[in-house]
Structure formats: C-alpha cells, structure tokens
Amino acid sequence: MPDFNRFLRNVLSDLRVELTEEFDRNFERKAFFDVPWAMPKMAIKRGSLLLRTGALRSSVQSRVDNNSIHYSSSLAYASIHNEGGVLTVTPPMKKFFWAMYYKTSGAITTKKDGTASKSKKNVALSVEASYWKALALMKVGSKLTIPKRQFIGWHESVNTSVRTVIDNNLAELMEDLKRDLEKLSTGFK
Secondary structure, three states: OOOHHHHHHHHHHHHHHHHHHHHHHHHHHOEEOOEEOOOOOOOOOOOOOOOOOOHHHHHOEEEEEOOEEEEEOOOOOHHHHHHOEEEEOOHHHHHHHHHHHHHHHHOOOEOOOOOEOOOHHHHHHHHHHHHHHHHHOOOOOOEEEEOOOOOOOOOHHHHHHHHHHHHHHHHHHHHHHHHHHHHHHHHOO
8 A cells, every 4th residue: 555654755855855956046047936136226246146155055954844844044144135124234244344345445456557447347346345335334223124035935836846746746656556456456366
C-alpha cells in the first residue's frame, strides 16, 4: 500500500527545492516574480540592487518542519528589504554612511591636474558618493523609508509551483497504487 506520510514528505521536499530556486531567481530578475523592485531615489550604478555582495541572497535558508516549509535569513536587514518599512537613523548608521561615502569618493580617479576624470566609472562613483553623503547628513532620529523589495513570500507563481509539485507526486502515488493493485490481483487468480 502507498505510504501517505512518505508522499507528504516527498511533496514538501520537492516543493522546498522548487520554491528555493524560484526565490533565488528573484535576485536575478530584480523583482518578486513579475513585480519589479523599487529603485532607490539616487540609483547606485555599481552592482545589482540587493545583490552587491551576494550576502543577502546566500543567507536565505529553508527547512522542512512537520507539515510546513520555513524560510529565514540570519541577516538583520533581510526582513526590512523583503517587507519594506521605516528605519530611524542612529549614530552607528551615520558612521556607516560616512564610511561608505569616503570609500566611494576615495575611489574616484583624478587627472594629473588634480581634477576628477569624467570616465563612466567616475560618474557612477560620484553619484554613489552623493547618495551616501546625503544619507550621512541625515540627523539622528530622522526617518528613512525602505521600499518593499520582496524576494520571499506568497505569489500566484508559488501557488502554481505547489499545484505542479502535488500533481507530479500524486501521479507517482497513483502509479505505485496501480502497481500494488496489479500485484494483488495476480495473487487472486
């Protein structure tokens, strides 16, 4: 007879693999399936939004527990990006913003006469440095709105994946049941 507990474990395991791949692809799409991520007001030219270092993408973990699948990240900023929200600027944040400003502005190359060259890289770094400086100049206690850039959660595509995984596992279960019934019927002849 078919083992329904094994069926459920297989569904959850297959679904965890399928959804983990889909959620990971959101970083490549720069969107939550078909919903593009909000761009920052001052676009940073280097790297991809939420994918500059790959730390957030690689921090996403999943596990099957009883009858459910759980997704989590060890990074403190994962949930604010996934759900959006408002942060209050703190002294450590200002320190980080200044450090990023100095890092990006220090990478700007200059000509022999000391003026910044007008290369594409310098223009991008100059825009990024301006972005960090604007953040660094915010007063402690100011509110900083982080737009929702969801990469994990419910979407119609998740429902489609669930249906497909269940249908495939049901087909396997039906084949197992059919084989078992054929074995039983040959025993009665």
